[in-house]
Amino acid sequence: MSSDLKPEPSAATQLTLAGMRLGIRRVAVLMPGIVVFSVAFGAAASAKGLSLFEAVLMSALVYAGVSQLVAMELWRPEWSWGAIAGLAVVTATVNARMVLQGASLQPWFVRHPRLVNAAHLFFFTDANWLIGTRYHGEGGRDLGVLIGAGLMLWLVWVAATVPGYLLGALVSDPRQYGIDLVMPIFFAAMIVPLWRGKRAALPWIIAGVVALITVRLVDGYAFIIIGALSGAVAGAFLDDPA
Structure with a gap:
């Protein structure tokens, strides 16, 4: 069990490569669902007329998961300021949960430099928040767990956008294969120990x-x-x- 990096609750806050490796291991179970959703985004971006470069750039810089799929649903060939504002409001609403999630972990990473926090918050997702919450509840204090999980998710998300774009609409609807159940099942399994x-x-x-x-x-x-x-x-x- 020592490999799971579970220091006593009083242990000092830390950031290590070992913690990043642990975060990667813990988030690995979610990778199949992430791949399919990213492929679905790539296919949707292709159908909406985005170039491959634009689709990959959006995945890399926006990195918003479900919000990117929502954005593709609302995407249009011509834009007005009203349409842009509407899209911004919808995606902001979908992502507003991240404010509360980040605040819940603030006592953990507040001691780290702002630059470190800015970097790891860019990779912050529902999945590594839940992994981090469970890990923190077990007494862990290594911020590398959050960063490792988030970074791996980002890399897989960006990489899987490419085959999705090239395959077009082959996997345009994850619900057709039941992949939309991956996230709820993962969350349920991770939340149980937090009871x-x-x-x-x-x-x-x-x-x-x-x-x-x-x-x-x-x-x-x-x-x-x-x-x-x-x-x-x-x-x-x-x-x-x-």
Whole structure:
């Protein structure tokens, strides 16, 4: 178990290559789903008329996963300022959860230099947030786990965009192959060890219920941020000050 880099909770914050290797190992299970989703993005970008260079550049610089697929759904041959603003609002809504996720880990990486934090936050995703949260909960303090997982995901995402673009619409809909279930299953498996009892589960339940209600009542992707904020507010009120 020593190879899992689980120091005592009082251990100093650190950043090591060993931690990066651990992050890579822990995120490896998610790679098949990431590849298929990236291929789907590449195919969608090709169908929308983007060049291969533009598609790869978008994956490398935007690196927003689901938001890139959402952007392709809203993509149009001609743009107005209103259309650009609409696309920005939608993708910002989808990605707003990252604000809360980053804030939840802030006590961990706050001691690192701003340049280090800026670099690892660029590679910050749902997957390495969950891996980092579980690792931190186990007593780990090596920021390399977050960076290693995020960097590997980024490399695979960018690389898989190329065959997706070249293959066109062959895998344009991940749901056709059930690949859309990879992320929910991965999250469920990783969240289980974070169980803190029935009281701590209540914010999760509230967030889920509110998100489900919102998706029925409001078009678009508002359910993501409304559900997340509902869970965060519930957690704040239920948190034991002791």
